Amino acid sequence: MQIEILHPGLCTTIQDEGRVEYQDKGMPVTGFMDTSSACLANLLVNNAPNTALLEMQYLGCKLKVHQPTYLAITGANMQAKVNGECVVINKMILIPKNAILSFKGAINGVYAYISFAGGIAIESVLGSTSTYLPAKIGGFKGRSLLKGDVIPLNNKQLSFVNTKVKNTIFKNDVLLECFRGPEWDFLSVNSQQHLLKNSYIVSKDSNRIGIRLEGTTIELPKKNEIISSAIIKGTVQVTKAGQPIVMMVDAPTTGGYLRALNLSQKSCNLLAQVQIGGRVQFTLINF
Amino acid sequence: MQYDVVFYGEKALLINFKNEISPEVHQHVKMCYFYLKSLKLNGIEALIPAYNSLTVVFNIDKIERKTLKVLLENIPFEKETKIATSSKTVKIPVCYDVSLGIDLKEVSLKLNLSISKIIELHASKPYLVYMLGFAPGFMYLGGLDKRLHIPRKKTPRLKIHAGAVGLADQQTGVYPLETPGGWQIIGQTPLSLFNPKQPSLVEMGNFVQFVPITLREFHQIQQKCK
Numbered sequence: 001m002q003i004e005i006l007h008p009g010l011c012t013t014i015q016d017e018g019r020v021e022y023q024d025k026g027m028p029v030t031g032f033m034d035t036s037s038a039c040l041a042n043l044l045v046n047n048a049p050n051t052a053l054l055e056m057q058y059l060g061c062k063l064k065v066h067q068p069t070y071l072a073i074t075g076a077n078m079q080a081k082v083n084g085e086c087v088v089i090n091k092m093i094l095i096p097k098n099a100i101l102s103f104k105g106a107i108n109g110v111y112a113y114i115s116f117a118g119g120i121a122i123e124s125v126l127g128s129t130s131t132y133l134p135a136k137i138g139g140f141k142g143r144s145l146l147k148g149d150v151i152p153l154n155n156k157q158l159s160f161v162n163t164k165v166k167n168t169i170f171k172n173d174v175l176l177e178c179f180r181g182p183e184w185d186f187l188s189v190n191s192q193q194h195l196l197k198n199s200y201i202v203s204k205d206s207n208r209i210g211i212r213l214e215g216t217t218i219e220l221p222k223k224n225e226i227i228s229s230a231i232i233k234g235t236v237q238v239t240k241a242g243q244p245i246v247m248m249v250d251a252p253t254t255g256g257y258l259r260a261l262n263l264s265q266k267s268c269n270l271l272a273q274v275q276i277g278g279r280v281q282f283t284l285i286n287f
Numbered sequence: 288m289q290y291d292v293v294f295y296g297e298k299a300l301l302i303n304f305k306n307e308i309s310p311e312v313h314q315h316v317k318m319c320y321f322y323l324k325s326l327k328l329n330g331i332e333a334l335i336p337a338y339n340s341l342t343v344v345f346n347i348d349k350i351e352r353k354t355l356k357v358l359l360e361n362i363p364f365e366k367e368t369k370i371a372t373s374s375k376t377v378k379i380p381v382c383y384d385v386s387l388g389i390d391l392k393e394v395s396l397k398l399n400l401s402i403s404k405i406i407e408l409h410a411s412k413p414y415l416v417y418m419l420g421f422a423p424g425f426m427y428l429g430g431l432d433k434r435l436h437i438p439r440k441k442t443p444r445l446k447i448h449a450g451a452v453g454l455a456d457q458q459t460g461v462y463p464l465e466t467p468g469g470w471q472i473i474g475q476t477p478l479s480l481f482n483p484k485q486p487s488l489v490e491m492g493n494f495v496q497f498v499p500i501t502l503r504e505f506h507q508i509q510q511k512c513k
Binding site: 020021023025028125126135182228232235255262265 | 294295296297298299303306307308320332333334335336338339340342344352418419421422423425427463464466481483486487490491
């Protein structure tokens, strides 16, 4: 069983839930950007949630299946087609032998996922199949997919999952639930209010490392740095320029900016799917 | 040992020690890190030690947040000092040839030190690995001689080779991956500080001793590592 990449799209990588246990060695967690959509894709084809799948960003790929293949597509709506005909997403589907599965740009959302029943047959590196581009490890040869790549799939005895899950319409205007971060109290009451009352725009410089936000400058206290300490997924740092960055799955394990807020896991997934130019606002919640 | 424990997002707790970078505070972080590691608590996913903090990442389906907080607040870390004994010294060969230490001449002029003096000072004593972070395998080293303190380059280079050894303000360090960077490069190690089979040569609490090697030895070791 295998698939062949005919066009790689913007940045298509193999991901799973990532590697958590090497953060003490400076290794980022990596893994799915939108865990919720990715795990749904795996669930729809009866895979374990941590199974390796394809993650596509903004512009989907074009691939050929060499044998009849069961798969599910979730996440951003990239206008999936099989041999030119629209196909249903958020459901397990059968792609016939030698058929071509193609995607276009995302109508809504940013990250789309393709899970294959049985998963992708790829070796783990440091406990995960996730691609980490800066260190060129994991996934397929440690890189994003290219035209001509042939990716092996696991053979699996199938039980067809005949469930259609309602499509998610990802919004470009979202409210992000946050907890107070470790340095929340470093900010003046004015700055705290400022951070919560204003909305921010997702910058074009956003990626798997972090989502940069742009808005009116947050006034910082004199002490605007800390002794380097851990960063985790969802940590909202305020840079020296007074702009927030939400750290995501490929973020460095430590940093020195003030950690003002921390997004809930649910909000991390929501934010991952907000397109460049989309608007977000923080709202405080308690444990 | 003084520390406090605060909630850090949905699935982590942050242990903050005294707000300073010092070998004493490092000892406390190290003690807690190795002690918690040895407990192998079900549901603890990661421990991220830093200069004066330790972040404990846990699985919310396996451990209740408040229970873990109480546990961390009451662990008798100080009675467990024997755990934190790993202070091995890792030798890292460095070639300080000007073909690899591309900023050596500039550093020599700016610091008013001869190149041989720079090498002597840099390789004269072991450095304490306070923590790893920033990139996989990147060591935050303490104890750089004051005479080697030099600001970063005004314009960062777009590409610095993996293994490059640099100076920046009060720090010295080794680039584990090929990245852009603004450090003053004074040499290069033929060893991989990060490779997929071993995420890091060293761990926090180790010491690192740089050992000067010739260009010829550099190429020999590089060949062997391949």
